[in-house]
Amino acid sequence: MQAESAFQGTPAMAEPFARDLRDRPATIKDVAKLANVSISTVSRVVNQTGGVSDELTLRIEGAISALRYRSNGVARALRVNATRLLGFIVPSVANPTFGALAQSVEQTANERGYSTILCNSGGSVDNEVRYLRLLIKQQADGILFNSMGIYDQRLANLTNSGIPVVVVGRKIPGLPTTNVTTNNRQGAFDAVSYLINKGHRRIAFVFGVYESATALEDRYDGYKDALRQYRVPFDERLVVKVPNVLDSAEEAARRLIDSGVAFDGVFASNDLIALSVIKNLERMGFRVPNDVCVMGYDMIPFSQMRYPALSTVDSHLDQLGREATIQLIGLAEGMADNHSETVVKSEIVLGGTA
């Protein structure tokens, strides 16, 4: 009753707009009061639901910008039961493989009106579990999960608890989820076949501890497939595991060389390992590709920022991220069915190291 009925304000008010009353952000209620309409009407113009006369629309829009009103996403989320937030769990964004993936996921999500909560699991199942819980509690609309690929009962419970989950890059054995992967086995087969066809017979397989996530086993299988196919004898001394590459660029080829086993080619389980191998080969006086050929996997951008560029298998990380995100949003919006399986195919890219 006492309230001003229009919002032109007192004549004395010279500023462009009135300062927010109590220093707290304006709510829909404030807008309604200023425009002299009901809350519901304001809501309708904010959400463009229609059914509001031009006159009121104008008045309300005036009030909104006068008060600098922004609708409160949390309140909205509570009411409509959707946050438009997606969780992305990844071993480490500092790893460029996941960085590239994250980039693509974030972008795809954003195009569709979703934002992405980033979670670095550090490769521990405990952290994965912790983050899943957190995301569920925060009411994320869906979770994109690049797991270490280790099965855990708690993971099973959480991924079955109603929230849409898409596993990207690698299936978790025993977990029936929607997943999007690369055809790792075929890609590895192609890479090793290429080396063999170039005349190499002593091809090492080097992999890191850090990377169950990158579908290690499948790539290993592809390696063995190729050997078998071309009747190249398998020598387990050529299979070497190296410590975590990212955090401390460690000696990789070292062991191989030190072991004294002859080799003329290396297939690394991913580009980072490949680069590490090359570094160490060069450090010890070998030349790539003259003395030893090296191939990686994933085609991270940096593998091409050297001379010669790394020969590798492009797993189309951007496409992988995009596809996974689309699937997830489909699930979240109820227009995709669960437990589907998508495979993005990867292909050899020849740089100069093989």
Add this chain to the structure above:
Amino acid sequence: MQAESAFQGTPAMAEPFARDLRDRPATIKDVAKLANVSISTVSRVVNQTGGVSDELTLRIEGAISALRYRSNGVARALRVNATRLLGFIVPSVANPTFGALAQSVEQTANERGYSTILCNSGGSVDNEVRYLRLLIKQQADGILFNSMGIYDQRLANLTNSGIPVVVVGRKIPGLPTTNVTTNNRQGAFDAVSYLINKGHRRIAFVFGVYESATALEDRYDGYKDALRQYRVPFDERLVVKVPNVLDSAEEAARRLIDSGVAFDGVFASNDLIALSVIKNLERMGFRVPNDVCVMGYDMIPFSQMRYPALSTVDSHLDQLGREATIQLIGLAEGMADNHSETVVKSEIVLGGTA
């Protein structure tokens, strides 16, 4: 009245726990009903506020796990007016500089009970604005902003609109915010001084278009400082700008070489550029460091995954991210004052390229 007053369930129920009643997640109300207590009491045991008898605590905990209750973060956020979400705006996580930063930010935030919403601005001010708006609307508790460093009136409005903002890596000229940076000028000065002291006189400065974010000007100033200090003549033909390195590893040194200007050293504005320069030098038959010395800036992990490792300036990205996050949380929780300025000092690290 009809409801069961205890939660032992019917004898027929053999499963470990009763399925959620209506397939919707259990709320605090459900727990209260099952445990036969009031909502507020449940809330107290969930939040460990204390003041609940042992007997009730036990009963309630029983109900909670029976129903698999998880408190709804959104509802809580609405009520307490805090989401424990931090926004992190960055040009691109696919860029390892920002990947490393993001990693550190996420981890630090997480240690303190916050999660991180990742936003790739793609280097456009429009996107920066869009994301700021989004984060404000989503009621983020604070925003960490690695901007492109371009001033825009809208940025000024948004960063002044009450939400805590910390600018990391680079100040935005004209924006009075809390910021955390590296002492770029000093670092660049040190790097170039080192090259000069090694006997180089024709030192190029190479930088990319993509990177206002990395405090380009300061590094350029440091470069000029060093030249001046050691009375090395400045030659603007030695200052070259290269196209975006990340998205397409483009020719960088190329122009320099093609231009025919003599040079024996290169100081790149960041590691990515440095690697690109080296790649192109090698491709054209030059040898690093024998023919040309190259130094980078930032010390991203990959710059060390080559032989010889890149000589660079370590800007301690992890520390930068950590410090910025701590500041931001301080602001968000009202226990730090605004507009402070923190400088993390960077230092030369000698690999083998200079």
Add this chain to the structure above:
DNA sequence: ACGGTTAATCGAAACGTTTTCATTTTGGCG
């Protein structure tokens, strides 16, 4: 045995929206 203090518990309001349903206004048409 009794008032008074403390501890435990509850009821209800509030956070800022969306949405359903009822109500009012408008306009068209007989």
Add this chain to the structure above:
DNA sequence: CGCCAAAATGAAAACGTTTCGATTAACCGT
């Protein structure tokens, strides 16, 4: 001129919490 349908608007409930103030129960010393 009046009636009815359609359009525009408003009132209020609901979303799932936290938290304040009130209520009840228990206890203790005199």
